[in-house]
Amino acid sequence: MAKYILGIDVGTSGTKAMLITTSGEVIAQKKDNYSFSTPHSGWAEANAQDWLNAVSSLIRTLSSHVDDADIVAIGIDGLYGGSGIPVNQQGQAIGPALIWMDRRAVLEASKASELVDNSTLMAVTANQSDPYYGYTKLMWLKIHEPDLYNKTDKFLPPESFIISKFTGEVSINYSAAGNLGGIFDINKKQWSHELAKKLGLDIKKFPNKFVTSTEPAGYLIKSWAERLGLQTGTPIFNTGVDVGPATVGTGVLKPGQVTVALGTSMNAALVTEEPLKDKDLIIWPYAYKPANYYYNFAGANTAGAIVAWFVKEFITEFDTNNGPIDLDIQSGDVPIGSNGVLVLPYFMGERSPLWDSDVRGTILGISLKTTRNDLYNAFQEAIAYSVRQSIEQFGTDIGESITLVGGVSASKKMVQMIANVTGKTIMTTKSGGEANLGSAILAGIGIHEIDPEDVTQWIKIDQKIEPDLQKFAIYNQYYKMYKKAYNSVTGFYHEFRTIQKD
CATH class of the missing domain: 3.30.420.40 (ATPase, nucleotide binding domain)
Incomplete structure (x- = not known):
């Protein structure tokens, strides 16, 4: 009997879902579109409910193609959510996420460089100070939206928010933590209490459970299983920032090949065994084997x-x-x-x-x-x-x-x-090259239904274009x-x- 995996990619302008067999056959795929808000020049905000609605709708649609008992895992990734979604103690979103595209935290990025010298920031986090990074956006929120900041129990990346709804468990993928920058120690793979204190950020407002893309972040609770048409207890994998799973979706499970993902934005990435510091790159633990590999991109x-x-x-x-x-x-x-x-x-x-x-x-x-x-x-x-x-x-x-x-x-x-x-x-x-496929692959590896050695055989080169x-x-x-x-x-x-x- 065939077994199936759902791969979900929560993107900037739409969510894509894919249903595959554990042998890599694509059964069905679908996309739901939405938009984000740009209330001022350089600002970009997204509504968590749009993401949750899209994911829920797509899972219901794709799960209807097969028996619910045959869907054995779900992998969910998301756009880089920047500040993350502010949620209260009940897990309800109480404001928008300032996504990766948002550039409002210019003064805060400058202030961060004063509070933590650039060499220390690079040595500890492998990243720098810039409005791109979530920690500078959180510094902005603390100054300009203090009520929202104080009322927030946790700031959650898009995939973490959705998984917390489906499972009742709050987690963060190592890639999303690394991409937050500023307060993530990439050497120790944990939050840096020292840097958080210097930057004036409350470490308690971040998920304290780190997960890899191949370990379950939680299991589907009954109320959501009934709404989605799936079985209670289905394992859900938090596969982190979308471009990581997208690279996995090209068959990259070890260092080597340069991969360029061209969608709403562009990411040119190289997976390495050591972070390529001091090259003006963005760096975080890779979606696959984050203890061993690093994702470096411009x-x-x-x-x-x-x-x-x-x-x-x-x-x-x-x-x-x-x-x-x-x-x-x-x-x-x-x-x-x-x-x-x-x-x-x-x-x-x-x-x-x-x-x-x-x-x-x-x-x-x-x-x-x-x-x-x-x-x-x-x-x-x-x-x-x-x-x-x-x-x-x-x-x-x-x-x-x-x-x-x-x-x-x-x-x-x-x-x-x-x-x-x-x-x-x-x-x-x-x-291949789609984040939803990569998330499905990672979930399949996590439940030991997909052999990593087989993945490269699934990805067929369609064309080679010579210059x-x-x-x-x-x-x-x-x-x-x-x-x-x-x-x-x-x-x-x-x-x-x-x-x-x-």
């Missing part, structure tokens, strides 16, 4: 998000799903350099490797001859330049190929463009201008921000 706050924004705001004849497909065709003949248009894709500031909260999206070279196809192509080139800048942070020993996953990998034009810009062979997978070296040589010139453009505008944006603030 990336863009807005990648696919700027394409979706462009379509939504300016291409009214297309919806956001089909628009990019049609625009790929229409802009196919636009030459390298987009007829003189260059885009800086920093629509919500930028994290690693630039670490700049003030910079914003910028279009350079626009003229009366510029067409929307030129603009669209320039947006795509900006994403490709961002990929190249990110992978260069890993140094020269990254090999000649990159595994590319995520929604943007479905665009043949974008895949070829990234190959041409980076000079690397781009490999895409026929199945056009002549175009690569031309793109080298434009890439230099892309980096120069940022250096030219960054001072302007730092000053411009002070005017806007006034």
Whole structure:
């Protein structure tokens, strides 16, 4: 009799669920969309109820495909929830989560650098001070929303919040704890009471139960089992921050291959045995074997998000799903350099490797001859330049190929463009690279129904796209201008921000 596992990925703009067999066969998958709020420039907030509703609905839908007794595990990951969801002692959400994209904690990040010197922060946490990290957002909440901060019993990552509802158990994955930054000792794999005290944060407001992605975080309680159409006692695995399971979903269970995940944001990652400190990267324990491996990544706050924004705001004849497909065709003949248009894709500031909260999206070279196809192509080139800048942070020993996953990998034009810009062979997978698949795999390993050695056999390379070296040589010139453009505008944006603030 077949056994089944549910993999759930709570994303920034939608939740994706997948039902697979323990031998890797995909039975069904579905996605529910929602949105997040941007009440001010640089702010990004999400509603926990949207996540819970989406997960509940998807589980009910997918579980109906098979007998409930045959679903033997659930793995749940989530977007980087930044501050986390503030919940009271009853486990109820009492405010929004300030998600990874939120850049409001600029002054708090600066203050953190005064309270804890950068060398100490790097030595203990392998990360730095920046509004990206959840601990700086919590410092902001403590100052600007003191009632909310004081009333909060725990700040929970998205997956932890949902799992606490389903199981009654509060936990945090090592990856989510590491990504919080600031107060997580990556060497000892525990909260740093010393750093928390220096930063003025209450350590009791964080989950005290750390879990790996392959040990049950809890078991489904009866009331939720009845609502979801599952059996009471089904083990649920907290698989942490989504890009970790997404990398597992490409078959990466040991150090080596560079993986680039391109969705709403972009993450270029390398798994290592030692953290790559002092390279302006984001670092935390890997989703698989967090005691042994580290996840090092750079990336863009807005990648696919700027394409979706462009379509939504300016291409009214297309919806956001089909628009990019049609625009790929229409802009196919636009030459390298987009007829003189260059885009800086920093629509919500930028994290690693630039670490700049003030910079914003910028279009350079626009003229009366510029067409929307030129603009669209320039947006795509900006994403490709961002990929190249990110992978260069890993140094020269990254090999000649990159595994590319995520929604943007479905665009043949974008895949070829990234190959041409980076000079690397781009490999895409026929199945894999989705966080929900990775979460299902991790849960299956956890219940000893999936052999890690088998996972790489599930992930089939769909295509290998070689770079056009002549175009690569031309793109080298434009890439230099892309980096120069940022250096030219960054001072302007730092000053411009002070005017806007006034």
